[in-house]
Amino acid sequence: QTSRNTTLLYPPTFSDQLTNMAPGGMLAFNVNDGYPEAILRGYRSGILSSADYVNLCQCETLEDLRMHLSSTDYGNFLQNEPAPLATATIAEHCTKKLVDEFRALHTQAAEPLATFLDYLTYPYMIDNLILLITGTLHQRDLSELIDKCHPLGLFESMASLCIASTPEKLYREIVIDTPLAPFFADCVSLEDITDLNIEIIRNTLYKSYLEAFAALCARLGGTTADVMAPILEFEADRRAINITLNSIHTSLSRQTRESLFPALGDLFPEGQMRLARAADPQAVAAAIEPYGTYRALFQEAADDPDRALEDAFFGREVGLCRLAFEQQFHYGVFYAYLRLKEQEIRNIVWIAECISQKNKKRINNYIPIF
Numbered sequence: 001q002t003s004r005n006t007t008l009l010y011p012p013t014f015s016d017q018l019t020n021m022a023p024g025g026m027l028a029f030n031v032n033d034g035y036p037e038a039i040l041r042g043y044r045s046g047i048l049s050s051a052d053y054v055n056l057c058q059c060e061t062l063e064d065l066r067m068h069l070s071s072t073d074y075g076n077f078l079q080n081e082p083a084p085l086a087t088a089t090i091a092e093h094c095t096k097k098l099v100d101e102f103r104a105l106h107t108q109a110a111e112p113l114a115t116f117l118d119y120l121t122y123p124y125m126i127d128n129l130i131l132l133i134t135g136t137l138h139q140r141d142l143s144e145l146i147d148k149c150h151p152l153g154l155f156e157s158m159a160s161l162c163i164a165s166t167p168e169k170l171y172r173e174i175v176i177d178t179p180l181a182p183f184f185a186d187c188v189s190l191e192d193i194t195d196l197n198i199e200i201i202r203n204t205l206y207k208s209y210l211e212a213f214a215a216l217c218a219r220l221g222g223t224t225a226d227v228m229a230p231i232l233e234f235e236a237d238r239r240a241i242n243i244t245l246n247s248i249h250t251s252l253s254r255q256t257r258e259s260l261f262p263a264l265g266d267l268f269p270e271g272q273m274r275l276a277r278a279a280d281p282q283a284v285a286a287a288i289e290p291y292g293t294y295r296a297l298f299q300e301a302a303d304d305p306d307r308a309l310e311d312a313f314f315g316r317e318v319g320l321c322r323l324a325f326e327q328q329f330h331y332g333v334f335y336a337y338l339r340l341k342e343q344e345i346r347n348i349v350w351i352a353e354c355i356s357q358k359n360k361k362r363i364n365n366y367i368p369i370f
């Protein structure tokens with residue numbers, strides 16, 4: 001009788017449903033991912049507030065800045081640095097704190113969150129690899145360039161890349177021994193590794209990465225897919241617009257330009273076709289005219305001479321990442337936190353630069369987060 005009642009209470013399909021449920025489902029999320037998310041939301045509460053930025057902007061020297069930051073979640077992270085402080089030192093220690101927090105989260109992550117967090121590090125790996133490829137082409141000592149790599153983009157086999165002395169050896173090492181091997185092997189050949197093709201390689205890798213990341217989020221499903229879709233689509237659109245603006249008046253052909261656009265986003269495919277044909281900034285503005293979000297961003301940059309288009313993009317990204325924290329039981333908050341902390345570091349460095357150069361007129365041109 002007991003056995004039969006147990007069967008009625010817990011039918012055989014229950015464990016299957018639990019296993020197959022998307023990570024965004026509230027029933028199963030906390031089994032493996034509740035603890036890392038709790039840590040992350042604790043980190044999120046330490047992001048600088050509007051009041052903190054007001055106080056930072058009132059600082060007269062970088063020593064005042066150090067003193068105020070010590071009263072926030074940053075704590076005494078600059079206490080061992082001698083005066084006078086440099087803005088590069090502040091940026092380095094802020095980045096180190098972010099990297100330490102991210103690695104602490106990664107050590108607590110089980111699958112599939114661990115794979116999701118791996119994908120968050122791939123853009124930094126791409127930039128690091130491009131730096132090493134450029135150094136190899138210019139016959140620089142790669143062991144010196146390793147120190148200039150972003151710490152989130154380091155991986156175990158990076159030391160073996162320093163042995164490579166030619167583009168051929170470096171390409172072979174990358175294809176065999178790095179986490180980016182699937183992206184690299186599929187879209188970059190040995191013949192592509194030339195000085196003129198460096199930016200094309202970078203954008204090709206980013207395109208492949210964004211498409212793979214979007215596919216991963218779609219497979220995860222649930223709230224994770226719902227939250228990440230607009231964020232990744234915006235990132236794809238931003239890259240398409242930036243590639244177009246940066247390739248105007250260059251030898252890059254229309255076909256090559258279009259091949260660098262990720263196959264996702266609001267601009268895909270019609271808007272991207274218009275961007276591929278654009279020959280000047282006015283044509284780019286005309287191409288995005290039907291898309292209200294990007295039309296507003298272009299107008300915002302045009303109306304304010306102190307605000308570049310890139311700043312308008314950053315503001316839009318901050319807004320999307322803030323929204324990610326409005327929902328629970330999903331992985332999008334990990335992506336959002338990383339992006340918001342990067343913006344916070346850019347804000348701190350901007351304020352520090354304005355103080356250092358005694359140019360307080362533009363000190364308020366940071367992008368508020370919360």
